[in-house]
Amino acid sequence: MTNQSNKTLNSNIKNLVNQPYKYGFSTNIEKEEFEKGLNENVIRLISKKKNEPQFLLDFRLKAYKKWKEMECPEWAQLKFLESNYQDIIYYSVPKSKKKLNSLDEVDPEILKTFEKLGISLTEQKRLTNVAVDAVFDSVSIATTFKEELAEYGVIFSSISEAVHEYPDLIEKYLGTVVPIGDNYFTALNSAVFTDGSFCYIPKGVKCPLDLSTYFRINDQNSGQFERTLIIAEENSQVSYLEGCTAPQYDENQLHAAVVELVALENANIKYSTVQNWYSGDSKGNGGIFNFVTKRGLCVGKNSKISWTQVETGSSITWKYPSCILIGDNSQGEFYSVALTNNYQQTDTGTKMIHVGKNTRSQIVSKGISSGNSKNTYRGFVNINRKAVGSRNYSQCDSLLIGNSSNANTFPFISVQNSTGKIEHEASTSKIGEEQIFYFLQRGISLEKAVGLIISGFCKDVFTELPLEFSVEADKLLSLKLEGSIG
Amino acid sequence: MNKNITMLEIKNLKASINENEILKNLDLTVNKGEIHAIMGTNGSGKSTLSKILAGHPTYTVTSGEIIYEGKNIINLEPEERSHLGIFLAFQYPIEIPGVSNEDFLYLSYNSKLKSIGKSEVSPLEFLAIITEKLKIVEMSPTFLSRNVNEGFSGGEKKRNEILQMLILDSKLSILDETDSGLDIDALKIIANGIRNFMNKDKAIILITHYKRLLDYVRPNFIHVMRDGKIIKTGTADLANELEQKGYEWLEV
Numbered sequence: 001m002t003n004q005s006n007k008t009l010n011s012n013i014k015n016l017v018n019q020p021y022k023y024g025f026s027t028n029i030e031k032e033e034f035e036k037g038l039n040e041n042v043i044r045l046i047s048k049k050k051n052e053p054q055f056l057l058d059f060r061l062k063a064y065k066k067w068k069e070m071e072c073p074e075w076a077q078l079k080f081l082e083s084n085y086q087d088i089i090y091y092s093v094p095k096s097k098k099k100l101n102s103l104d105e106v107d108p109e110i111l112k113t114f115e116k117l118g119i120s121l122t123e124q125k126r127l128t129n130v131a132v133d134a135v136f137d138s139v140s141i142a143t144t145f146k147e148e149l150a151e152y153g154v155i156f157s158s159i160s161e162a163v164h165e166y167p168d169l170i171e172k173y174l175g176t177v178v179p180i181g182d183n184y185f186t187a188l189n190s191a192v193f194t195d196g197s198f199c200y201i202p203k204g205v206k207c208p209l210d211l212s213t214y215f216r217i218n219d220q221n222s223g224q225f226e227r228t229l230i231i232a233e234e235n236s237q238v239s240y241l242e243g244c245t246a247p248q249y250d251e252n253q254l255h256a257a258v259v260e261l262v263a264l265e266n267a268n269i270k271y272s273t274v275q276n277w278y279s280g281d282s283k284g285n286g287g288i289f290n291f292v293t294k295r296g297l298c299v300g301k302n303s304k305i306s307w308t309q310v311e312t313g314s315s316i317t318w319k320y321p322s323c324i325l326i327g328d329n330s331q332g333e334f335y336s337v338a339l340t341n342n343y344q345q346t347d348t349g350t351k352m353i354h355v356g357k358n359t360r361s362q363i364v365s366k367g368i369s370s371g372n373s374k375n376t377y378r379g380f381v382n383i384n385r386k387a388v389g390s391r392n393y394s395q396c397d398s399l400l401i402g403n404s405s406n407a408n409t410f411p412f413i414s415v416q417n418s419t420g421k422i423e424h425e426a427s428t429s430k431i432g433e434e435q436i437f438y439f440l441q442r443g444i445s446l447e448k449a450v451g452l453i454i455s456g457f458c459k460d461v462f463t464e465l466p467l468e469f470s471v472e473a474d475k476l477l478s479l480k481l482e483g484s485i486g
Numbered sequence: 487m488n489k490n491i492t493m494l495e496i497k498n499l500k501a502s503i504n505e506n507e508i509l510k511n512l513d514l515t516v517n518k519g520e521i522h523a524i525m526g527t528n529g530s531g532k533s534t535l536s537k538i539l540a541g542h543p544t545y546t547v548t549s550g551e552i553i554y555e556g557k558n559i560i561n562l563e564p565e566e567r568s569h570l571g572i573f574l575a576f577q578y579p580i581e582i583p584g585v586s587n588e589d590f591l592y593l594s595y596n597s598k599l600k601s602i603g604k605s606e607v608s609p610l611e612f613l614a615i616i617t618e619k620l621k622i623v624e625m626s627p628t629f630l631s632r633n634v635n636e637g638f639s640g641g642e643k644k645r646n647e648i649l650q651m652l653i654l655d656s657k658l659s660i661l662d663e664t665d666s667g668l669d670i671d672a673l674k675i676i677a678n679g680i681r682n683f684m685n686k687d688k689a690i691i692l693i694t695h696y697k698r699l700l701d702y703v704r705p706n707f708i709h710v711m712r713d714g715k716i717i718k719t720g721t722a723d724l725a726n727e728l729e730q731k732g733y734e735w736l737e738v
Contacts, residue, residue: 429583432580433543433544434580435580435582437540437542437543437564437580438576438579438580438582439582439590440541440563440564440565440568441540441541441564441565441567441568441573441574441576442568442590442594442597442650442654443565443568443569443594443597443598443601443654444565444590444593444594444597445565445597446565448593448597452585452589452590452593453582453584453585455584456582456583456584456585456586456589456633457583457584459584
């Protein structure tokens with residue numbers, strides 16, 4: 001006698017997607033830290049420590065002043081206790097004995113960490129065609145391929161370095177796409193950011209390599225406030241890859257990054273992200289709070305900015321990579337896969353603001369929710385009065401696993417002239433028991449079945465990722481789904 | 487003849503869903519080389535039987551045994567049963583958006599190979615194998631790039647089921663109303679596929695409402711189910727009698 005209903009597929013699927021976080025480890029390295037908390041002195045200290053020019057200190061102080069007057073936004077479909085901003089260490093640098101000239105001088109512990117993540121810099125350097133600017137906690141520790149890039153006039157460095165070497169570019173562009181007071185988190189970031197990446201692609205240059213940064217939060221109490229600025233001059237082209245993993249901790253960690261992209265005439269920027277910050281345990285304890293502001297400005301005619309993101313981590317994600325299409329005939333794209341599990345909450349989407357004539361935008365969003373998670377798409381498409389002949393196509397699909405997850409779609413569309421064309425498609429589906437049974441009956445394991453359904457669901461987005469990232473994304477999703485059955 | 491080699495033996499099988507007993511002391515023996523047809527009114531438990539044989543998790547077997555090739559399979563997972571050679575052609579094949587037929591069939595085929603300790607085939611090798619099988623069910627190769635059952639006509643779905651049976655080369659195949667909703671041409675194609683597939687080492691259970699499939703695929707036995715039990719067993723001629731007299735005739 002047996003009770004077959006005991007081995008219900010639903011609980012099997014749950015086990016499958018509830019794999020413990022694999023990258024949960026921290027590295028023991030010496031580090032230099034500030035006291036906890038935020039005040040004007042801390043900001044002056046950060047600026048001084050980094051030997052920054054006056055304009056940047058002013059920028060920070062102005063931002064801090066704004067931030068103090070602002071309040072944490074509450075409109076998102078997110079529930080959380082606000083971070084205690086006085087309990088965060090705003091500056092932390094891995095201690096190094098001297099200035100690093102090559103990878104050999106990097107703390108072997110740090111290199112080991114990267115190796116555990118499968119991102120051995122040495123291997124990357126030798127085998128791949130990807131330049132890596134590794135951000136470990138707040139300061140860049142290694143930059144590769146810099147010389148090769150320099151031949152093309154491409155600048156790819158940490159933003160702190162760029163502040164010293166190219167202060168004019170920084171002063172000209174920093175905060176122009178995402179103003180200091182844009183929102184609560186950009187104000188905070190503008191006040192306390194310690195590092196990030198800077199890319200500059202000169203006129204007419206097609207960047208010979210995909211530029212890539214791996215981020216990693218290592219310090220238990222130090223929130224990361226990354227700042228990225230990419231400028232693509234006329235007729236230039238660049239593909240930028242960003243990937244994140246973080247070690248496992250019980251405490252919530254705050255991450256409030258700002259990314260600004262500027263595309264001038266005929267320039268093309270492709271920005272791809274795979275995000276796998278620690279998402280908390282199965283009961284919803286811990287995990288990263290990820291409040292990111294990413295925005296691209298298509299200033300020039302015929303320019304194009306394309307965002308592709310695969311969001312699988314963080315306990316809370318609040319992120320809307322957007323495009324402001326100012327130049328005539330400019331194009332914006334947003335391709336997104338967001339996977340949530342357990343008690344994860346994700347509120348993500350995009351804004352496409354059409355200002356120039358004949359501007360086009362495309363949105364493809366795929367949300368996968370399982371466990372007790374909440375997955376929200378929030379989008380805003382605006383076709384301005386002057387944006388004659390502009391078009392938008394949006395597609396928002398949600399896939400539910402199990403009975404306790406939640407998927408929401410909030411598309412806002414505002415068309416202010418009669419020549420605009422808008423298309424919106426949305427669907428919600430569920431991985432049903434009958435679907436799974438069909439796979440099983442054909443001898444395909446539960447694990448492979450779910451994997452196949454999910455990669456099929458995400459196909460439209462994965463094809464937009466650069467090849468090496470596409471493989472990584474596929475690996476990441478199956479990693480999240482791999483494990484014991486039953 | 488393999489007359490005495492038993493493939494499947496169902497003994498005193500009782501099963502229920504949500505506390506409702508659907509199978510009530512069902513007995514059935516199927517030998518190698520035999521085709522059995524199961525007929526009966528709607529709700530008599532035919533489809534339930536097919537799903538229980540395949541290990542569907544929503545049904546609870548409360549007593550009895552299912553002996554397949556000498557082994558009680560009641561505690562085996564659906565995919566394990568599949569690997570042992572049990573195949574169920576679904577009455578309503580499921581649509582799987584985003585997954586191409588080719589990927590699905592390829593994965594299914596390789597899972598089967600792996601389970602019997604053979605090395606997996608490459609996609610190119612598989613293409614050669616599947617192309618041959620496609621011809622049998624008269625399906626165009628373009629169908630491989632379409633998503634599993636998505637937007638398929640009723641006939642295409644049923645042919646796809648038969649195609650999968652051919653590919654997996656199952657030993658015990660249970661075809662649940664594979665003939666329903668087919669036009670006469672499609673019925674002939676499917677019947678033809680079944681006839682070519684059948685041999686002395688296999689067994690087939692056909693669940694059907696209509697005699698017409700049985701005209702093309704002649705069963706060794708016909709069983710009539712009612713209220714979760716087999717109430718009558720006869721030879722192929724029983725179908726004619728049922729066609730003329732209806733199930734009422736069997737009322738006791």
